[in-house]
Structures are given as C-alpha cells and as structure tokens.
Amino acid sequence: MKKIISMLLISVFTVLGLVGCGEGSSNNETVSTTEISDAETSTVTDEVETSDIKDTVDESADEKMLVIYFSATGTTKGIAEKIASVTGADLYEIVPKEPYTDEDLKYSDDSSRATVEQNDPDVRPEYEDIQVDIENDYSTIFIGYPIWWGQEPRIMDTFVESYNFEGKTIIPFCTSGSSGIESSSANLVEKAGTGNWLSGNRFSGSATEDEIKNWISGLELD
Incomplete structure (x- = not known):
C-alpha cells in the first residue's frame, strides 16, 4: 500500500x-x-x-547646375570641363554659326573679324540653337568665355541678352593670359539685366582641378 x-x-x-x-x-x-x-x-x-x-x-535634384561656355581655341573648354567635373553640372558649348578661324583671331590685324567685332559694341554674332532649357531646368549657371581685347567676345553679349535669368545664380568665369574678369563681368551683368550674379574668376589655361575646387568652395553655393 x-x-x-x-x-x-x-x-x-x-x-x-x-x-x-x-x-x-x-x-x-x-x-x-x-x-x-x-x-x-x-x-x-x-x-x-x-x-x-x-x-x-x-528636392536637391531640382537644384540643377549648368556650365555653358564659348571657346574658340579650346582653352576655355578645358576649364569648363573641369568645373563641370567638380560640380557635377551639365556641360554645354555655345557654338557660333560662323566658326572663328585662326585668321579671324589675329590680334595684330585691325581688319580681322574678331578685332572688328570687338571694336563695335553693337555687333551680335549668332550661335547655333541651344538644345537645353536654360530658363526652366537650371538654378545655377556658370558662364565661361575667353577675354578678347580686354572684354568678353560679342557672342557672349548675344547670349546673355537672349535669356531671362530671374531667380538664378550666375557665376561668370573667363580664361586669359593677363586681363582680369571685372570689366567683362560688369558688361554681362548690365546686358543681362536679370539674375543674381556672383563675382567671377579668371583662369589661365593651365589651371588645375584643385584650383577650381578651391574657388568653388568659396562661392558658398546652396
């Protein structure tokens, strides 16, 4: 039990x-x-x-940049390409309808095409149709050109007078052996009449990408 x-x-x-x-x-x-x-x-x-x-x-994708330039000899083109590389901006060339030849660019010839154009402030050389929507697609635009006879080429006057830059940030740059950008930049600001123009910069043809980076970092772009 x-x-x-x-x-x-x-x-x-x-x-x-x-x-x-x-x-x-x-x-x-x-x-x-x-x-x-x-x-x-x-x-x-x-x-x-x-x-x-x-x-x-x-949102940031809407803030697109453009580098647009005129280059008769390729010097300004090289700087424009570096700026586009550093910023990630789109790149576009202003192409004259009548290309400039070596004879056209002879500084010592008073009858050369470029000399005649630069001596006449009313000349407006034509360029090929630009296939980008500058007014609607871009908020920041770098505008590049060589210095001819101390000034911007007249084709740049044609360009800035053709667009409304209202609400856009514009940064001019130029290539030159010695002449500064101040006078040409002031001319373009006056002829454009619109846009927030920042101080521009002159580059030699041998400017490095690091030089360009240092310049752009000082612009305080959004």
Whole structure:
C-alpha cells in the first residue's frame, strides 16, 4: 500500500514539474515576441528615416547646375570641363554659326573679324540653337568665355541678352593670359539685366582641378 502511495505522489510531482516547464516555455515565447516587436518598430523607424532622406535627395535634384561656355581655341573648354567635373553640372558649348578661324583671331590685324567685332559694341554674332532649357531646368549657371581685347567676345553679349535669368545664380568665369574678369563681368551683368550674379574668376589655361575646387568652395553655393 505504501508503495502505491509513493508511486502516486511521484506521478503528481512529475505532472506538476511538466506544467511548470510549460509555463517557463510560455514566458520565453513572450520575451521572444517582445523582441520581434521591437525589431519591427526599429524597421518602421528605419523606413521613415530612409523616406526622409529620399525626399531630401529628390528636392536637391531640382537644384540643377549648368556650365555653358564659348571657346574658340579650346582653352576655355578645358576649364569648363573641369568645373563641370567638380560640380557635377551639365556641360554645354555655345557654338557660333560662323566658326572663328585662326585668321579671324589675329590680334595684330585691325581688319580681322574678331578685332572688328570687338571694336563695335553693337555687333551680335549668332550661335547655333541651344538644345537645353536654360530658363526652366537650371538654378545655377556658370558662364565661361575667353577675354578678347580686354572684354568678353560679342557672342557672349548675344547670349546673355537672349535669356531671362530671374531667380538664378550666375557665376561668370573667363580664361586669359593677363586681363582680369571685372570689366567683362560688369558688361554681362548690365546686358543681362536679370539674375543674381556672383563675382567671377579668371583662369589661365593651365589651371588645375584643385584650383577650381578651391574657388568653388568659396562661392558658398546652396
């Protein structure tokens, strides 16, 4: 009889032990569920932050830059390409309908085409149709040109008088062996009549990309 009672007690304790284990397992599952819930919350937060970043990128994508230039000999072109490389801006060349030859650019010849044009402030050389939407697609525009006889080439006057730069930031740059940009830049500002024109810069044809980076970093562009 005592043996039977002992066996019954052992069975009861065994059952209670199993129930206790089951409750412990249930508690573990609750902890795991909480951890999963935290992980899901973290994922949602990450998604919100990612969405904010994407919105910021989309907004900044609307602030496009353009480097547009005229270059008769290729010197200004080289600087324009470096500026576009540094800034990530689009690049476009102003192409005259009548290209300039070496004879046209003879400084010592008073009858050369460029000399005659520079001596007549009313001349407006024509250029090929520009295949970019300058007025609607760009907020910041770098405008480049060589210095001829101390001034901007007349084709640049044609260009700035052809567009409305209202609400845009304009940064002129030029290439020259010695002449500065101040006079030509003032001429372009007057002829354009619109736009927020920043101080320009003169470069030699051998200017490095680091020089250009230093100049651009000082412009405090948005």
